[in-house]
Amino acid sequence: MVLRVAICGGGIGGLSLALILKNFQASQPLTIDVYEAESTFSSVGAGITLWQRTRSIFAALGLQLVLENRALSPPLMLRKSDTKEPFTFDELPVPYGSIALPRAEMVQLLVECLEPNSTPGLAIHFAKRLSSYQQDGDGVTLHFADGSSASADLLVGADGIGSAARRTMYADIAERTSRSDPEKAAAVLESARPTWSGTYAYRTLLPRERLQAVSPNNVMLGEAMIWCGSGKHVISYPISPTIINILFYDTIPGGLGQPLSGPPVVSATKEEIVELYQDWEDDLCIAAENIGEVSKWAISHIRNLPQYADGRVVLLGDSAHAMSTHFGAGAGQAIDDSYILGRILTHPGVTTANLVDALKVYDAVRRPIADDITERSLRTGFLYELHPDYVPAGTDLDKLRAGDPAELRRITDEARRMSRFHWAEMPEQDWERARALLERQILGKEDGSTLPRPEL
């Protein structure tokens, strides 16, 4: 029997899953259909960073070298910047480094490794926007916005934060729940709606040469930098020898958890940024005056979704757990999901007959980790903004805001604690736990250990 896998969304998560399925080939043959809403793979986007957990997955796929050759790995410095007398106060310890590259290049790399034209059983379908699906005991029928449909044994919703797969899944769950508990049904539906983090991220790219011409000693030309200050922060890092990626974050008090009003991404102007940061250090103001196109992203979350799997449908990446951007969390967690789901689907014991239970193992292993990292990523942004609710207990806020070195060191320590998951635990360990659970619960083997998750 061939297992027919439909992946909706040809972004970083969907393409990574296709690659992992290809690389770990099942004993049961697979067909993989990727349905992407757009007419081509997106070349839009600025930089993404990949940390050690994610790189370990690429190493398992034999792609570590290809990736490292394309990316840069600068040290990450922390700076107090909301003043005209700024200073660098620490280096964020990143034991295995983090690497950065343009998102479009990452997508292109995944496509190149996939070799869609010469991989048997793999087909990519463009301009196929999922609008809904129906499932029964035999499989899933996908309905697309162009009126066409397709069938599969399994649907993977890798269709981003606005996921149609998630919307349909939670409408189904709410409908079933409403028969016994209408109030709970409304809460279930609500849990699947994105909420705003309260933060806007202005994404832009700055040619190095342009900055060098007007400000040859600008600190932005050196290491990757986290520019900290009250209520706002900035992250800048090179994504190629010639381009600096900059994210200007602006947090609106009281915005966290509010429903998002308006479109998630709009274009913005450099004048908006110049005004927002006028009281910050000169190097940052000069950089802001020299940026080109800017897009303004309302950073939104899917937090604590009650389940990632329902029957033969499963959510992956931003569709399951859209999160803040820190520590390369969004892309990293999409790739983590892909690794665990890909290993489960290619396990020799998994068949269409036990697929539904196998997907529950994915949910059991991945959901607590992704939820934890969603919180860590969110907290870290507020930490860099010296937010009273997110700095470590006992911090003297006045001293911190005035730039006291001992208080600032607490910020580094906390950021280090938040980012520990990148090297304290590897996806391979998660897979070992998933495998043990799969073999015990689905295949009836008693010898798999449960391998407790390490304390982070």
Ligand SMILES: Cc1cc2nc3c(=O)[nH]c(=O)nc-3n(C[C@H](O)[C@H](O)[C@H](O)COP(=O)(O)OP(=O)(O)OC[C@H]3O[C@@H](n4cnc5c(N)ncnc54)[C@H](O)[C@@H]3O)c2cc1C
């Ligand atoms: C155009 C774009 C630019 C981005 N730029 C950046 C960036 O510069 N830096 C950064 O850190 N992150 C960026 N992100 C977000 C980042 O890629 C994700 O947070 C992360 O990689 C998780 O990946 P994902 O595959 O879950 O979701 P995404 O990367 O969002 O991919 C989702 C894919 O699904 C497709 N899709 C959406 N709806 C449907 C549907 N109904 N049916 C079929 N396909 C659908 C989308 O076109 C997209 O290709 C960007 C995302 C997009 C879509």
